[in-house]
Amino acid sequence: MEPDAQGNGSSVAKTAIWLVILVLIVGGLIVYGNKGKEKKEEVVKEPIKIGVILPLTGDAASYGEGARNVYQIAADEINVAGGVSGRMLEFIIEDSKCNGKDATSAAQKLVNVDKVQVILGGFCSGESIAATPVAAEAKVTLFSPGSSSPDLTGISPYFFRNYPSDASQGKALADTAIAKGWKKVALIQEQTDYALGVYKAFAEAFEGAGGVIVKEETSTANSDFRSQLTKLKAAKADALFVDTQTPAMSERIFKQIQDLKWSPAIIINDATAGDVKVISTYKTLLEGALTAEFSADPNNAQFAKLTADYKTKFGAELPFQAYGQTEYDAVYMIKAAIEAVGYNGEKIAAWSRTVIDWKGASGSVTIGTNGDRVGGHTVEVVKGGKIEKYQ
Amino acid sequence: MEYLIHLGVLVSIYAILALSLNLVMGYTGIISLTHAAFFGFGAYTTAILSTRTNLNFFVTVLVGMLLTSVLSLLIGRVLSKFRGDFVALGSVAFNVIVWSILINGGDFTRGPLGIPGIPRPEIFGFSFSSNSSFLILAIACLLLVFFAARFIERSSFGRVLKAIREDEEALQVFGYRVVHYKLAVFVIGACMAAVAGSLYASYITFVDPSTFTVTESIFMISIIILGGLASNKGAVIGAVVLTLLPEALRFVGFPADIAAQTRQAVYGLMLILLMLYRPQGFVGEYKL
Amino acid sequence: MDIVPQLIANSIIAGSIYTILALGFNLIFSTAKFIDMGYGVLTAVCGYGVFFLSSKLGFSLAFSIPVALLVSGLVSFSAYKLIYRPLRARKASGAILLIASLGVLFFLQAILAIIFTSQFQGLSSILTSNQTLELWGGTMTELQVITTGIALVLSLIVLIFLKGSRFGKAIIAISDDEEVSKIIGIDTDNLIGIVFFIGGIIGGLGGILIGLDTGIEPTMGLPWFLSAASAAIIGGIGNVYAGIAGAFFLAFVENFGIWKVAGEWRLTIVFVVLLVFLTWRPQGMFPR
Numbered sequence: 001m002e003p004d005a006q007g008n009g010s011s012v013a014k015t016a017i018w019l020v021i022l023v024l025i026v027g028g029l030i031v032y033g034n035k036g037k038e039k040k041e042e043v044v045k046e047p048i049k050i051g052v053i054l055p056l057t058g059d060a061a062s063y064g065e066g067a068r069n070v071y072q073i074a075a076d077e078i079n080v081a082g083g084v085s086g087r088m089l090e091f092i093i094e095d096s097k098c099n100g101k102d103a104t105s106a107a108q109k110l111v112n113v114d115k116v117q118v119i120l121g122g123f124c125s126g127e128s129i130a131a132t133p134v135a136a137e138a139k140v141t142l143f144s145p146g147s148s149s150p151d152l153t154g155i156s157p158y159f160f161r162n163y164p165s166d167a168s169q170g171k172a173l174a175d176t177a178i179a180k181g182w183k184k185v186a187l188i189q190e191q192t193d194y195a196l197g198v199y200k201a202f203a204e205a206f207e208g209a210g211g212v213i214v215k216e217e218t219s220t221a222n223s224d225f226r227s228q229l230t231k232l233k234a235a236k237a238d239a240l241f242v243d244t245q246t247p248a249m250s251e252r253i254f255k256q257i258q259d260l261k262w263s264p265a266i267i268i269n270d271a272t273a274g275d276v277k278v279i280s281t282y283k284t285l286l287e288g289a290l291t292a293e294f295s296a297d298p299n300n301a302q303f304a305k306l307t308a309d310y311k312t313k314f315g316a317e318l319p320f321q322a323y324g325q326t327e328y329d330a331v332y333m334i335k336a337a338i339e340a341v342g343y344n345g346e347k348i349a350a351w352s353r354t355v356i357d358w359k360g361a362s363g364s365v366t367i368g369t370n371g372d373r374v375g376g377h378t379v380e381v382v383k384g385g386k387i388e389k390y391q
Numbered sequence: 392m393e394y395l396i397h398l399g400v401l402v403s404i405y406a407i408l409a410l411s412l413n414l415v416m417g418y419t420g421i422i423s424l425t426h427a428a429f430f431g432f433g434a435y436t437t438a439i440l441s442t443r444t445n446l447n448f449f450v451t452v453l454v455g456m457l458l459t460s461v462l463s464l465l466i467g468r469v470l471s472k473f474r475g476d477f478v479a480l481g482s483v484a485f486n487v488i489v490w491s492i493l494i495n496g497g498d499f500t501r502g503p504l505g506i507p508g509i510p511r512p513e514i515f516g517f518s519f520s521s522n523s524s525f526l527i528l529a530i531a532c533l534l535l536v537f538f539a540a541r542f543i544e545r546s547s548f549g550r551v552l553k554a555i556r557e558d559e560e561a562l563q564v565f566g567y568r569v570v571h572y573k574l575a576v577f578v579i580g581a582c583m584a585a586v587a588g589s590l591y592a593s594y595i596t597f598v599d600p601s602t603f604t605v606t607e608s609i610f611m612i613s614i615i616i617l618g619g620l621a622s623n624k625g626a627v628i629g630a631v632v633l634t635l636l637p638e639a640l641r642f643v644g645f646p647a648d649i650a651a652q653t654r655q656a657v658y659g660l661m662l663i664l665l666m667l668y669r670p671q672g673f674v675g676e677y678k679l
Numbered sequence: 680m681d682i683v684p685q686l687i688a689n690s691i692i693a694g695s696i697y698t699i700l701a702l703g704f705n706l707i708f709s710t711a712k713f714i715d716m717g718y719g720v721l722t723a724v725c726g727y728g729v730f731f732l733s734s735k736l737g738f739s740l741a742f743s744i745p746v747a748l749l750v751s752g753l754v755s756f757s758a759y760k761l762i763y764r765p766l767r768a769r770k771a772s773g774a775i776l777l778i779a780s781l782g783v784l785f786f787l788q789a790i791l792a793i794i795f796t797s798q799f800q801g802l803s804s805i806l807t808s809n810q811t812l813e814l815w816g817g818t819m820t821e822l823q824v825i826t827t828g829i830a831l832v833l834s835l836i837v838l839i840f841l842k843g844s845r846f847g848k849a850i851i852a853i854s855d856d857e858e859v860s861k862i863i864g865i866d867t868d869n870l871i872g873i874v875f876f877i878g879g880i881i882g883g884l885g886g887i888l889i890g891l892d893t894g895i896e897p898t899m900g901l902p903w904f905l906s907a908a909s910a911a912i913i914g915g916i917g918n919v920y921a922g923i924a925g926a927f928f929l930a931f932v933e934n935f936g937i938w939k940v941a942g943e944w945r946l947t948i949v950f951v952v953l954l955v956f957l958t959w960r961p962q963g964m965f966p967r
Contacts, residue, residue, distance in 0.1 A: 057655055061797035062896075095637075095654075100505075100597045105397065105638065112394035129507045130597040138393075151507050191494055191943065193503045193599075217495070217943035221902050223893040226689040227934040228942040234682040248799035252893055255803060260685065261811055261818045281804075319798060422774050473957050476714050476773040480908060481957050484950035487905075491947045605901070609781055616778060652793045659785030663762055666779035670771065 047090035048083075048343055050334060051110030051140075053103055053121030053131060060098035062246070063123055066319040067146065067327050068093060071120065073309050074331035084335045096122055100130030107131040111138040117345040118143060118334055123323075125149030125193045132156045140345035141352070143334065145326035149193050150201075154370035158345070160352040162333065162365050163326045164294050164373045166194060170201025172292040172377040173267055176390065177206060177239065184212045185267070186237035188228060188253060191219050192245040198269050199243050220245065225256050239265040239290075247275035247320065254282045267291065273380065273387060274322030276307075283385030290390065292377035293322065294363065302328070302361040329360035396522045400594055402634045403529035404587050409614040409626035410533075410540045411583030416612070417621030418544075418552040419573045422479040424608040425466060428489035429581040431603030432459045433588025435493060438506040438598045448512035452589040456582040462489075463581030467574045486605050493600040505599025509592050529590055536583050540623050543579065552576055553621075613658070616665055619672030628673055681816065686934050688817030692892075694930030695823075695830035696885055700907035701914070701922045702837060703881035709854040709917035710874045711767070713776035717758060717783030718882055719904025724787060725751035725883025726802065726895035727795050733805050740805060744887060748880045755879025758783050759872050767871075784900055791897040802890035826888045830923075833881070838919050850874060854917055909953040915963020924964055 052071060054064035075089045083089060092114050094106035103122050110116045111134060118141045122128040128147040135142040136158040144152070144161040153165055177185060185206065189199045203213055214235040216228040232240060240257075244250045250272040257264070266289040272278060273291035303321075306328050310318040318324045334348075336358070341347035355367040366374040379390040412426045436455035440446045446454075466485050473481050493500050500506070511520045512528065519525045543549050555562050555569050563569055592598045610633070618629025640654055665672065700722070707715050728747030732738045738746075762779050803809065809820050841847035852860045853867055861867050889895065889903070906929070914925020929949065936948035956963070 057652060057792075061652075061792065062799065065796055065798070099602050100595045100599065101401070101591070101602060104595055105401065108394045108397040109638070112392065112397075126505055126597065126599045126601065129505070130595050133596055149504060151504065155507075191503050193505070196503050216941070219494070219943070219946065221898075222945070223889070223899075224689075224693055226692065227686055227937040230682050230685045230689060231938055231942070233685075246799070248801075248894070251799075251801055255801070255893075259811055259818060259820050259823075261813070316798075420774070422777065469954060469958055474961060476777055477912070477957055477961070479774070479777055480714060480912070481954060483905065484953050487950050488947050491944065495943050612778065612781075652789045656786050656789035656793070659782045659787075659789060662782030663779050663786065664782075666771070666775050666782065667762065667765060670775050 045087045047088040048338065049114055049116045050089060050091050050331075051107075051114060051116035051119035051121075052091050052093040053096045053106045053110070053119055053127060054093060054123055055098035055127070056093075056095040057097055060124055062248070063146070063320060063323065064095075066324065067123060069310065069314050070306070070318070070324050070327040071331055073306065073313060074328050078331065078335055084338050089331070089335070091120075092116065096124075096127045096131075098124040098127060100126050103127035103131045104134055107134040107142075111135065111140050116140065117343050118337075118348055120145065120330055120334070122147060125152060128152055128159065128161075129155070132159045135159070135345075138345070139349075141349040143330055143352070145330040146323050149197055153372050157371075158349045160349070160367050160371035162329055162360075162362065162367070162373050163323070164375070164377070166197030167201045168294075168375075169270060169292050169377045170198045170203075171205045172379050173241075173269075173290060174202045174205035174209070174211075176290055176292075176379045177267065178209045178211065180238075182211065182238035182265075184214065184235070184237040185239050185241055186232035186235050186264070187213055187215045187241040187243055188225065188232060189215060189217050189243040190245045190249055191217050194271065195243045195245050195269070202241070202243075220249070223252060225253050226260065229253070229256055229260055229262070233260060233262050233264075237264070239267055241267040242272065243269055245271060247272050247278045250275075251278050251281070254278070254285055258282075258285055265289070270294070270322045270377065271320065273382075274320065274324075276321065277317050279382060279387065280385035283382070286382045287384070289382040290379060291382065291387065292379045293387075294373070294375060294377050300325075300361060300363065306361050325360070325362035329358075329362050329365060332360060333358065333365070393522060396526050398635065398638060399526045400522065400529045400590075402631055403526070403533045404591050404594070405611075405614065405634045406533050406627045406630035407536045407587040407590070408584055408611050409618065409630040410536050410623055411580040411587070412611050413615045413618075413620065413623065413626040414540055414543065414576050414583070415580040416615060417626075418549070418556060418576055420556050421470070421573070422476070422612070423470075423482045423577070423580075424479055424605060424612070425470075425482040425485045425489075426580075426584055426611050427603045427605065427607035428486045429459050429463060429584040430588045430591070430607070430611075431489065431493060431598075431600070432462060433585025434592040434598045434603070435500060435506070435588075436585070437589040437592040438509050439500070441510055441593065442506060442508055447514070448510070448589070448593055449514060452586055455585045455589050459581050459585035460578050463578045464574065467577040467581075470577075471570050471574060482608075483605055486603075486608055490600055490604055493603065500600075503599065503601075505597055506592075507597045509596045509598070511593055511596070525594055529594070532586060532590060536586065537623060537627070539583070543576070544623065548572070548575075556621075613662060615672070616662070616670075617672055619674045622672075622674050625672055625674040682938065684814075684816035685818065686938055687931075688814065688819050690927070690930040690934040691827055692819065692823045692930075693934060694927035695827040696889060696892075697906055697910040697926035697930055698830040698923050699826075699833060699881060699885040699888070700903060701910040701926050702834060702919065703878040703885070704904075704907045705911045705917065705919065705922045706837070706850075706874050706881070707878040708911065710850055710871050711759075711763065711776075712857075713763075713773040713780070714908065715763075715780045716777060716901070716904060717780040717787070718755075718878065719902075719907065720784050720787045720791075720900030721751045721755055721879050721882035722886030722889060722903050723791055723895060723897055723899050724754050724886070726886040726890035726899075727791055727800075727897075728883070729805075729887050729890060730795070730800050730802060730895065734800075734802075747887065748883050751883030751886070752876045752879040754787070755882070756872055756876040759875035763875075764868065764872070784904075788897050788900060795897065797897055799894055799896045800890075801894040802887075803892070803894070806891060820892075822888075822891055826892070829884070829888070833884070834919055834923050841919065846870070846873075906949070909949060912953060912961075913956045913963060915965050918963070918965070921963050921965050928964065 056064040096103040096106045123146040125147040128144045136156045142159045148166045268291045270293040337348045341351045358365040368374045381390040433455040437451040440451040614629040619625030725747045732743030910926040910929045915921035
């Protein structure tokens with residue numbers, strides 16, 4: 001003991017007691033937790049454990065909550081219909097707070113303690129980038145339905161995603177803007193990896209063709225965009241690109257555009273376009289707005305079923321539809337993979353590269369050799385509060 | 392086992408942060424909410440230098456410490472002019488400003504994209520690429536910081552700091568330049584946090600600005616409050632408990648809907664209860 | 680096109696909200712003498728109160744707003760009774776109270792997220808009519824004009840109340856010197872409790888107006904707290920007039936800074952202004 005700890009035995013004893021209590025609590029929790037699991041295992045065949053990494057607290061918690069609900073819907077459907085080769089799917093969900101540290105902790109725990117072979121996640125690109133080395137080391141598949149950073153393209157044979165990289169979307173939108181004869185575009189970008197990725201791809205194509213972009217960036221915590229919008233309005237651009245991470249952010253921006261009595265031609269990214277509610281609420285403002293999605297076909301039967309089920313089960317609209325569809329598909333793709341090659345991380349990762357024209361809620365899925373979803377975004381237009389194909 | 396090694400590395404990094412913040416808060420009595428900024432500064436220095444130049448990890452650590460000492464000297468100089476609890480508010484401001492620089496740094500910091508692909512340390516041909524070897528490195532750094540902190544505490548410098556904390560005015564009367572003493576310990580603490588940052592960057596292999604927010608600073612304060620101010624032992628105990636607690640909670644069969652938020656609530660409650668019933672923490676010798 | 684009129688309008692909108700929030704912060708800080716980081720979360724408590732009563736249960740705004748304000752006042756009052764009062768009674772330092780208030784912030788924030796999820800909620804759909812008005816080349820919505828009116832009227836009411844009523848004078852006495860007030864027979868404990876109650880209502884009112892204009896989420900507390908505290912400090916702590924001046928000054932600097940510097944540096948602009956004031960004019964904009 002250190003001499004300056006006042007030397008009296010009682011403080012040392014107290015510390016010791018506190019530590020013992022702590023160890024008992026932690027140990028008790030672990031034992032208790034394991035007991036719960038063992039009981040379930042006794043019932044029928046051992047369930048198939050799928051690791052899940054999601055941001056459930058922090059700024060990105062709103063995505064994590066939506067994703068968890070969608071996963072649950074898909075897993076419940078599968079389990080009610082008899083599971084995967086007669087075994088139930090069971091999720092082990094870990095909070096990764098949208099940052100690298102917690103994502104690696106979560107991945108380490110899933111890989112080494114729960115011994116899962118497949119991890120769904122991460123959601124934020126930062127989570128996936130940090131968790132990939134952990135998964136690759138243990139030969140476990142990391143399958144992200146939400147990370148879109150171009151940095152993830154070809155990062156590891158053990159990583160793949162059914163959400164496309166941001167690069168294709170920005171290019172599709174820029175091409176259409178150029179075709180429309182737009183020379184100058186005002187752009188408001190949320191400071192997140194996704195929105196920045198879309199901007200970069202858009203800027204490369206648009207400025208490459210001689211266009212000019214006037215850009216304002218805004219932090220996620222911000223809620224007052226009036227002065228930034230005032231600046232953009234004064235730039236007298238041909239169109240305004242609202243490049244946000246979430247429909248909620250776009251909703252605020254749309255409201256403030258209206259408050260400014262401004263009615264520009266608008267471009268939105270697929271994060272916003274996927275939200276039916278926002279599109280219909282602001283249908284006057286958004287009439288004729290351009291967007292690019294890789295699917296979000298409301299006529300897709302599986303997707304329509306997902307949105308309906310979500311509403312009955314959770315009493316709310318499916319919050320982030322662009323992600324909801326890939327999250328839903330991800331669970332079914334894992335089912336397909338396990339049925340095809342068995343519950344083995346290495347084999348599932350290899351299987352992922354063979355996925356061609358897999359039909360799901362997000363349309364037809366093809367995974368390239370670099371682990372990215374193949375297929376570009378199609379340009380669409382908002383008409384009367386609904387999204388239609390752009391002609 | 393890998394998982395335990397991983398937790399060991401995290402605990403070591405946070406224990407370094409706690410020891411360094413403890414030097415600042417425990418021995419000067421000021422609440423510093425800028426510590427995550429110094430942590431981030433060290434992490435980004437290593438991230439940028441080791442992905443874009445061939446500099447050795449250990450060189451980047453030294454560069455990180457050097458840059459952080461300049462930064463913390465500036466920040467500390469300004470903070471030393473504030474009276475009372477406004478230091479806390481001013482330190483929040485500095486943390487947000489440093490965070491803004493990281494996120495608005497354009498191609499230099501890659502903004503919200505963060506910097507991936509940071510290599511693990513190497514020295515004399517030996518690579519710390521496995522987690523177990525990294526754990527040894529992290530523990531070595533922790534021990535170094537621990538003994539440095541203990542040395543400072545027991546030196547004449549440390550005794551003056553303690554005296555300042557107890558009665559600042561009396562020391563001024565005796566002719567001590569109180570501001571210089573406080574500033575010195577602030578800079579030393581910041582440099583130690585930068586070391587933790589470098590370790591963090593090369594261990595996780597990825598950094599982005601979201602790790603270095605005010606919330607992270609608040610987490611560090613909670614660690615040393617729990618362990619006890621002005622006690623190195625307490626800082627380490629606090630780091631062990633608060634880093635492992637959320638991990639332990641992963642094993643409880645809580646419904647996932649509320650587990651994560653419940654942890655945040657428990658965390659808030661813990662701060663309140665500690666302040667009400669045990670403001671000196673587990674083993675602390677000094678109350679704020 | 681000249682954008683200055685619109686920027687002025689934007690500054691007035693932001694300044695009005697800052698005025699309201701700074702008012703509550705000022706009242707609490709000048710009587711209880713500590714930085715109450717938990718104050719900001721009352722905006723979310725009250726905002727979600729209105730959301731729950733009117734959007735979920737279908738009550739009219741005329742009913743839900745007063746009830747939510749009462750709830751927010753009571754939450755603030757109970758935080759004082761249960762936590763801050765016992766701490767103050769044993770002469771705990773400002774630092775301890777500050778950390779306890781951080782605990783309150785985390786706790787309430789997590790509880791809100793558990794009940795209402797972390798999803799963003801816009802309250803604007805509750806309003807049946809919200810016309811946009813053109814004023815001297817700038818536009819403001821009806822709600823924003825009403826907010827400005829509320830900010831000014833509320834400041835006036837608080838001012839009259841402080842100067843004119845016995846109760847108000849007692850509060851001023853406490854903020855000058857709590858010990859002396861006790862000696863001359865003022866029931867300081869109860870009075871500070873009432874101040875927390877009123878502060879809670881004012882913070883909650885700000886939360887409702889923010890919610891109707893731009894929407895609410897559980898984590899809104901800390902950013903709004905920082906704006907309110909900055910406005911109060913820039914104006915000069917403990918002075919209602921100065922609070923209004925500080926709020927509008929901050930709003931103008933922020934909005935014109937977005938124009939002349941860049942939007943992504945907005946937080947940096949705000950905090951640099953705060954640091955400049957803390958360093959060179961800790962007494963605020965006006966001489967004491």
